[in-house]
Amino acid sequence: MAGTFFKRAKGDSSFKRLLINLILIVACAAALYPVLRVITVSLRPSGSVFSMDLSLIPPDATLASYQSILFDPKVGFWTWIGNSLMVSVITAMVALILAAPAAYAFSRFKFAGKQPGLIFLLVTQFFPATMLLLPLYMMLIQLSLINNFWGLILCYMSIALPFSIWILKGYFDTIPNDLEEAAYIDGTTPLGAFFRVILPLSTPALSITALFSFMTAWSEFIIARVVLQKQALFTWPLGTVTLQGAYYTNWGPFSAAAVLISIPVVILFLLTSKYLVSGLTLGAVKG
Amino acid sequence: MNIAATAIPKEVKQSQRYRDPRPFSVRFREHMRRNRLAYLLLIPAFVVICATVIYPFIYAFNLATTDTNMYNINSPTKQPQFVGVGNFVEIFSNPEFYTVLGRTILWTAVNVICHVAFGLWLAVLLNRNLKMRGLYRTLLVLPWAIPQLIVAMMWKNEFNTQYGSINLILQSIGLPAIPWLTDPFWAFVAVCITNIWLGIPFMMVIILGGLQSISPEYYEAAQIDGATAWQQFRNITVPFLRPVLTPAIILGTVWTFNNLNIIYLITKGGPNNGTQILVTYVYRAAFDFYRYGYAAAFSVVIFLILLIFCLFYIRATRGAQEV
Amino acid sequence: MAEVRLVNLAKAFGPVQILKGIDLTIPDGEFVVLLGPSGCGKTTTLRLIAGLEEATSGEIFIGERKVNDLPPKERDIAMVFQSYALYPHMTVFDNMAFGLRLHGVRREEVDRRVMEAAEMLELTPLLARKPRALSGGQRQRVAVGRAIVRNPKVFLMDEPLSNLDAKLRVQTRVELSKLHMKLGVTTIYVTHDQMEAMTLGNLVVIMNQGIIQQMGTPSDVYDRPANKFVAGFVGSPPMNFFPALVDGEEELFFQMASFRLPVLPERCAALAPYRGKDVVFGIRPEDINMGGGDGAVHIPVTAKVDVLELLGAEIFLYLSSPEGIFVASSASQKLLSQKFLKLKATAVSFIARVDPSTPAKEGDSVQVVFNLGRSHAFDADSERAIY
Numbered sequence: 001m002a003g004t005f006f007k008r009a010k011g012d013s014s015f016k017r018l019l020i021n022l023i024l025i026v027a028c029a030a031a032l033y034p035v036l037r038v039i040t041v042s043l044r045p046s047g048s049v050f051s052m053d054l055s056l057i058p059p060d061a062t063l064a065s066y067q068s069i070l071f072d073p074k075v076g077f078w079t080w081i082g083n084s085l086m087v088s089v090i091t092a093m094v095a096l097i098l099a100a101p102a103a104y105a106f107s108r109f110k111f112a113g114k115q116p117g118l119i120f121l122l123v124t125q126f127f128p129a130t131m132l133l134l135p136l137y138m139m140l141i142q143l144s145l146i147n148n149f150w151g152l153i154l155c156y157m158s159i160a161l162p163f164s165i166w167i168l169k170g171y172f173d174t175i176p177n178d179l180e181e182a183a184y185i186d187g188t189t190p191l192g193a194f195f196r197v198i199l200p201l202s203t204p205a206l207s208i209t210a211l212f213s214f215m216t217a218w219s220e221f222i223i224a225r226v227v228l229q230k231q232a233l234f235t236w237p238l239g240t241v242t243l244q245g246a247y248y249t250n251w252g253p254f255s256a257a258a259v260l261i262s263i264p265v266v267i268l269f270l271l272t273s274k275y276l277v278s279g280l281t282l283g284a285v286k287g
Numbered sequence: 288m289n290i291a292a293t294a295i296p297k298e299v300k301q302s303q304r305y306r307d308p309r310p311f312s313v314r315f316r317e318h319m320r321r322n323r324l325a326y327l328l329l330i331p332a333f334v335v336i337c338a339t340v341i342y343p344f345i346y347a348f349n350l351a352t353t354d355t356n357m358y359n360i361n362s363p364t365k366q367p368q369f370v371g372v373g374n375f376v377e378i379f380s381n382p383e384f385y386t387v388l389g390r391t392i393l394w395t396a397v398n399v400i401c402h403v404a405f406g407l408w409l410a411v412l413l414n415r416n417l418k419m420r421g422l423y424r425t426l427l428v429l430p431w432a433i434p435q436l437i438v439a440m441m442w443k444n445e446f447n448t449q450y451g452s453i454n455l456i457l458q459s460i461g462l463p464a465i466p467w468l469t470d471p472f473w474a475f476v477a478v479c480i481t482n483i484w485l486g487i488p489f490m491m492v493i494i495l496g497g498l499q500s501i502s503p504e505y506y507e508a509a510q511i512d513g514a515t516a517w518q519q520f521r522n523i524t525v526p527f528l529r530p531v532l533t534p535a536i537i538l539g540t541v542w543t544f545n546n547l548n549i550i551y552l553i554t555k556g557g558p559n560n561g562t563q564i565l566v567t568y569v570y571r572a573a574f575d576f577y578r579y580g581y582a583a584a585f586s587v588v589i590f591l592i593l594l595i596f597c598l599f600y601i602r603a604t605r606g607a608q609e610v
Numbered sequence: 611m612a613e614v615r616l617v618n619l620a621k622a623f624g625p626v627q628i629l630k631g632i633d634l635t636i637p638d639g640e641f642v643v644l645l646g647p648s649g650c651g652k653t654t655t656l657r658l659i660a661g662l663e664e665a666t667s668g669e670i671f672i673g674e675r676k677v678n679d680l681p682p683k684e685r686d687i688a689m690v691f692q693s694y695a696l697y698p699h700m701t702v703f704d705n706m707a708f709g710l711r712l713h714g715v716r717r718e719e720v721d722r723r724v725m726e727a728a729e730m731l732e733l734t735p736l737l738a739r740k741p742r743a744l745s746g747g748q749r750q751r752v753a754v755g756r757a758i759v760r761n762p763k764v765f766l767m768d769e770p771l772s773n774l775d776a777k778l779r780v781q782t783r784v785e786l787s788k789l790h791m792k793l794g795v796t797t798i799y800v801t802h803d804q805m806e807a808m809t810l811g812n813l814v815v816i817m818n819q820g821i822i823q824q825m826g827t828p829s830d831v832y833d834r835p836a837n838k839f840v841a842g843f844v845g846s847p848p849m850n851f852f853p854a855l856v857d858g859e860e861e862l863f864f865q866m867a868s869f870r871l872p873v874l875p876e877r878c879a880a881l882a883p884y885r886g887k888d889v890v891f892g893i894r895p896e897d898i899n900m901g902g903g904d905g906a907v908h909i910p911v912t913a914k915v916d917v918l919e920l921l922g923a924e925i926f927l928y929l930s931s932p933e934g935i936f937v938a939s940s941a942s943q944k945l946l947s948q949k950f951l952k953l954k955a956t957a958v959s960f961i962a963r964v965d966p967s968t969p970a971k972e973g974d975s976v977q978v979v980f981n982l983g984r985s986h987a988f989d990a991d992s993e994r995a996i997y
Contacts (some may be wrong), residue, residue, distance in 0.1 A: 020412050021419075027409055028426040030484070034441050035429060037452055041444065102332035109325035112318070124340055125538065126593040128545045128566045131586040134573050135343035135350060138360070158339035161332060178695035181662050186709035186756070187683040190324050201699045219434035222547050226574050237436045244440065251444055258437040269432035270425055273492060307624070 042066065042255035065256035077257060079232065080239035083149070084218055087235060091153050092214035095160035096206060103168035104194055108177075118169075121162040129222055132158050137226055152227045152235075156220065160213040167212070171205040172198065208275045215265060236261055351375070351584035357577030367580065374584030383560075388592075391544060391564040394479065398543045399536065401483045406490025411524075413491075414498045424495075431488035439552035442481040443468070446553070471561020474554050478562050482549045486542075490535060497531035498524065533604045537597055544593060565589050612673030612763040613638045614659060614796060619668035621654050628654045630820040631668065636813070641790045641797045643811035645804060647843070651820040652800045656766050659798065661685050672763060683712075688757035689766040692773065694749050696741040696756070702728075703737040706756045713760075727759045730789075747778045754786075758793065765797040771806060783809055804844050808832070816840050838890060838993035841986060847895050847926060849986070850960035854891040856884040864891045864987075867958050868931045869911050874982050880997045881987065889996065892986035895926065898962035898978050900970065909982060915974045916959070925966050929978065930959040 036056050043061040069077050105111065106118060136155050137146075145151030175198060183193035199206070221237035228234060234242070240261070244254045307314055319326075351374055355367035378384050413424060430438065445451045446467035454464040467477045501523065509519045547566045550556060556563035556571060563571075566589065573582035614636040621629040629651045636642045644652040657663045659670060661682035670677050677685045688709070696705050703724055710720045728734045731751045741749055750770060757765055770786075771779045787810055790797055801807055807814050808828040816823045816831060816839075824836040835841035841849045854864040862873035862881055871891070873881055881889070901910075913929040962978055970976050987996040 017417075020415075021417065024409070024412055024417075024419075024423045024427075028423055031427050031429050031488075033452075034438075034445055034484070035433065037445060038437070038441050098332040098335055101328035105325040105328040109322050111322040111325040111329070123594070126541050126545075126590060126597065127344075128569065128586050128589040128593075129547050130566065130569045130573050130582055131347055131590055132340060132343045134579060134583055134586065135346035136339065137574075138346075138350075138579065139343065141361070154339055157335055158343070161336055162340065165332065176693060176695070178691045178693045179697060181660075181682075182689070182691060182695035182697070182756075183708075184662065184682040185660060185687065185689045186760075187712035189681070189683070191327075192712075194328075197697055201697065203699070219436060221436045222551065222570070237434070240436070240440075254440065255444075258440065262433050262437055265434060266429065266432040270428060273428055273431070 038255045038258055041251050042259050044252055065252035066260070069253050069256045069260065075243065075253065076231070076234070076239060077236075077260075080234050080236040081261075083233060084235040084237075087149050087152055087156070088214045088217040090149075091156040091160055091217040092210040094153070095157060095164045095213045096210045099161055099164035099168055099209070100199065100202075100206060101194070103165045104172055104198065106165065106169045107172035108180075118166075121166050124158075124162045133223055133226060140227060147228060147230045147233060149233070152224060153217075155223050155227060156213075156217045160216060163216075164209050164213055167209050168202075168205065171202060175201065205275075208272055211268060211272055215269065218265065347583045347586055350580055351587050353580040355580040355583075357579070360579065370580070374581050375588070377581065378585055378588060387560075387563050387565055387568050390475070390562075391566075394475075394482075394564050395540055395543045397479050398482050398486060399539050402486040402490045402539055402543075403532070403536065405483070405487045406494050409487070409491045410494035410498055411520075413495055427491060428488045430485050431492075435485070435548040436552060438485055439481065439549050442477070442484070443553045446477045468554060469558055471559050474558055474562045478550050478553055481553060482543065482546060485549065486539065490539065493531055493535045494528060497528045500531075501527045529604070533601075537600060540596070540600075541593055545589070565592075612796060613671075614764055614798065615669075615671040616655070616659075617669040617671070619655070619658060619670060620666050621651075621658060621663060622666045628820055629658070632817075632820075632822050634815060634822060634825065636796060636798060639794045639796055640812050641787075641799065641810060642813045642815060643807040644798065644800045644815050644817060645807040645811075645843075646802065646817035646823075648802060650817040652802075652817050653768055655817070656689075656768055656798060656800045659685075659764070660687055660689050660766050686763045687766055688760045688762040688764075690753045690757050690768065690770040692769040694741075694753040694770075694773075696749060696752055698741055701738050701740055702733060702744070702752050702755075705741065705752055706759050709756065709760050723759045723761070724755075727755045730758070730792075731755045746774055747782065750774060750782060754789070758789070763796065765795050767797065767799045769801050769803075770799075772801070772803070779806075786810060804846065808844070816843060818843070834995070835986065836995055838892070838988040838995075841892050841988070841995070845894055847961045847963065849892045849894050850898070851988075852891040852893075852958060852960070853990070854889055854987075856881055856887055856889055858885070864889070866891070866931075869958075871909050871911075871980060871982065871985075877987070877997055884987075884989075884996065888990040890988040890990055890993070892988060893960075893980055894984065895961045895963035897981040897984040898929075898960070898964075899981070900962075900964050900968050900976060901979055909980050910977045911980060913960075913976060913978055915970050915972050915976055918970060918972050920966065923966065925964050925968055925970070927962040927964055927968075927970060927976075927978075928959065929962055929976075 040056050040058060042065050043063070044058045045060050045062045045064055069075055106114060133155065136158065140146050140148075140151040140154070143151070145154065179197055179201070180190070180193040183197045184190070188196055219237065220235075221241070224235050224238050228238060231242070236257070240254055240257045243257060244251075352369060352371055353367045354370045354373070359365040359367050409427060413420060413427075417423065433441075445453050448454055448464055448466055448469065451467065453467070458464055465473050467473050505523045505527075506519055509523055514522065544564075545566050546564075547570055550562055550564060550567045551570060554562045556567045565585070569582050569585040569589065572578045572585060614634075616632055616634040618631045618633055619629060620627070620631045632651075632655065634655075644655060646652045654663060658665050659672075661677065661680060665678060672685055672687070697708065700708065706724045706727060707720050710723060715723070724737075725734070728737055731754060733748070733751055733755055736744060736748060736752075741752065744752065750773070753770065757767075767786075771782055774782060783806060799806075799810060811828060813825060814828055814831050815825045818839050824831055824840045826834075831840055831844050835844065835849075838851070842851065852864070852866045854866050856873070857863045857865040857870070858873075862878050862885065864871045864873060911931060913931045915927055916930055917928040919926040919928075964970075988994065989996060
């Protein structure tokens with residue numbers, strides 16, 4: 001596939017190749033620099049946060065900020081992480097359990113309202129955050145679900161569920177119909193073919209979809225801020241922001257928290273971004 | 288040979304002109320028998336979507352016609368009043384709406400154009416045999432991978448007039464410090480920079496995927512025909528990217544138009560409302576000023592603007608493809 | 611094992627009739643091939659028997675049971691798909707065992723039957739592999755294995771060889787034949803490849819436009835095609851057709867655009883009603899040979915060699931007869947149809963399949979003989995065979 005490009009690159013003059021590499025290095029530096037700066041700030045001792053120093057590793061580097069984030073009981077870092085984990089895992093699991101059968105129905109059947117349903121799922125992407133958040137917020141007040149994880153999960157479901165259905169439908173569309181037919185002949189019912197053939201076959205797609213729901217919920221701030229108002233229930237985005245507020249002048253602990261939280265998410269994301277893209281374009285092209 | 292008789296069943300299924308002559312009750316029963324499983328599979332998701340999307344969606348329209356706010360929503364003495372199109376009249380008669388709308392369009396245009404331009408540029412550079420290609424790609428995707436809250440906070444720190452590294456760098460090369468977050472114009476520039484930085488990887492990855500799916504044979508054929516690099520880009524790359532770019536641009540536009548995080552977290556729409564876009568405006572109206580009815584009406588307006596944009600865009604690109 | 615019987619079976623997708631009411635009885639233990647061009651309804655027929663589609667009308671019997679309303683799993687059938695449809699996440703063993711487990715077969719019995727089938731198909735060393743790690747031919751064998759472990763009443767095969775390369779296809783064809791002889795299970799095999807049909811089938815059913823055109827043994831359909839479609843579809847290169855007028859008084863002739871051929875005395879009775887009418891004269895390429903004729907059964911015709919294809923064991927000659935003189939007897943002259951008059955001006959082209967030692971060259975004018983004993987004639991309107 002890349003044949004021509006190999007040839008083309010070989011055909012590039014060495015000056016051109018140098019230029020291309022140079023541009024890419026500058027672009028990478030621009031992508032990386034702000035991230036490195038956070039690490040720099042997190043390594044500064046609390047006294048020199050207002051340093052005008054531009055070196056990436058401060059001369060007086062210390063892990064004090066990390067220590068205070070991780071071990072200072074007043075900070076509540078572990079509570080936030082626990083809360084975030086609970087909300088995100090439940091969101092991802094519930095969204096997956098609901099989305100997989102629905103996506104299968106969208107992929108394989110010709111039921112009434114299929115086309116409008118699919119378009120509606122796509123249109124939910126056009127909603128400004130407040131469009132659903134505001135009515136949901138009022139519903140939650142009426143159901144006394146404010147300051148309740150289930151209330152937040154309900155809100156996240158409005159984002160994660162349409163998205164998961166859309167992505168999984170795109171994946172199921174790529175599975176040939178023959179497989180189910182072979183399963184029918186082997187002796188399953190249509191539902192059995194879904195559970196015994198299609199679902200096991202889709203494990204990678206299912207885990208990726210769950211992961212994306214998880215990451216959406218994990219990093220979300222705007223909705224959590226509205227639904228959760230009690231400190232004890234804060235997810236990490238809410239928590240870290242209060243950290244910034246409480247120690248307004250102190251970026252050290254905030255940066256340390258940011259680094260700690262980002263590392264696992266960034267790794268997960270880099271491992272899975274390829275699938276997200278193919279899922280998005282697959283679904284969108286067909287819509 | 289009879290063309291109809293040799294058509295394959297799949298094509299037949301798509302023909303929608305045909306009307307089944309059998310009575311409705313017979314067709315209905317057959318439909319239910321065939322699709323019973325589909326409805327069973329859909330019910331759980333449908334119930335949850337009804338509760339979390341459809342009901343709130345309808346409720347939003349309903350709310351938009353009332354003057355609901357924090358003080359009358361759960362008050363024993365005051366009730367929210369029906370105000371009809373009152374909220375919409377207020378929105379459209381407020382000159383600030385047009386300022387904010389204009390700024391939102393500018394914000395969206397600047398961001399999406401930069402995302403596509405830089406994304407395309409980087410993707411084209413990356414789409415060749417480079418030794419460090421994998422490393423470049425990973426590093427370039429990084430901004431997308433970091434939670435947006437952290438991105439916003441990170442940049443807010445860098446834009447600090449005194450201690451932010453941007454001003455420190457500017458000063459070190461002899462330029463004056465820029466009042467990034469205190470001057471409305473510079474604050475707008477600052478949030479744009481942040482969001483452009485944030486959004487390039489998405490476009491780059493999508494375009495790179497599109498580029499890799501173009502068979503090299505087309506370029507070989509064009510080279511044999513003597514096409515220049517620019518002609519190849521214009522006549523092969525661009526048309527082949529269109530099916531990937533169209534949805535990506537629509538999604539990118541919608542996401543940028545609705546991007547609450549960056550502006551809200553960096554400037555909260557300030558200073559002096561100078562970075563306010565429609566979604567931050569409505570979020571503040573709802574959750575900082577508690578004007579629920581008004582905010583709901585505002586949300587509906589934003590939604591309709593986006594919907595109309597997308598319909599036009601899709602029609603325009605379809606038209607271009609047909610020509 | 612069981613007989614399969616289709617009674618007036620029809621299938622429509624919306625307004626389009628794919629199957630227009632077919633009647634077919636497949637005797638127990640036979641290997642029956644459904645042959646036809648794409649879109650002729652052969653795959654639909656198979657899928658109806660499998661229960662993957664619902665019949666619009668008509669009945670399907672497997673053995674004594676009417677199976678119209680039974681789901682596939684209760685029909686006691688097994689199917690080999692064109693794509694093989696192996697479950698990609700299961701090993702070869704699990705692929706073959708899946709159906710047995712679903713039918714509640716005991717574990718030792720599952721193991722025994724899978725091992726037995728694997729042995730038969732030489733799959734034993736591959737049992738732990740996933741389909742992804744197999745070659746095309748191996749996948750095909752797994753698909754067959756999955757069908758035979760079930761020990762079903764009927765095997766259904768939907769173009770199972772079409773994804774193999776030419777050499778492997780011939781090999782596997784023989785294997786399938788042997789397998790059928792060994793197991794003796796009623797097999798219904800769909801293909802568009804006439805070579806497969808002729809070599810595999812005890813019986814060949816030729817379909818077109820949702821209708822069964824002819825059912826018979828391979829030699830039946832080749833030597834005694836029931837109509838022009840079957841005659842043209844079976845055989846490669848296909849049978850040559852010449853529009854002809856039946857002419858003459860006592861002795862009958864086929865008057866072609868540029869030459870005439872006598873009707874053999876034993877055919878005269880059949881053709882008598884067509885005197886003065888259009889028919890289609892048909893003759894297979896191998897029944898046209900080089901050389902002079904004996905004047906009775908082997909009639910010489912002069913023709914020009916347009917293209918010569920040497921295939922090693924034989925030569926295909928693409929011939930055209932020159933625009934010869936057209937003579938019709940005065941009695942029938944006035945009966946000549948408009949259609950026929952138009953045809954007479956054009957040269958007639960046809961194909962002959964001859965011995966490779968034939969000294970013909972492209973551009974040569976040659977004498978070929980038509981072996982009238984093996985010629986055919988078809989009604990011009992109904993296209994049904996006259997003889």
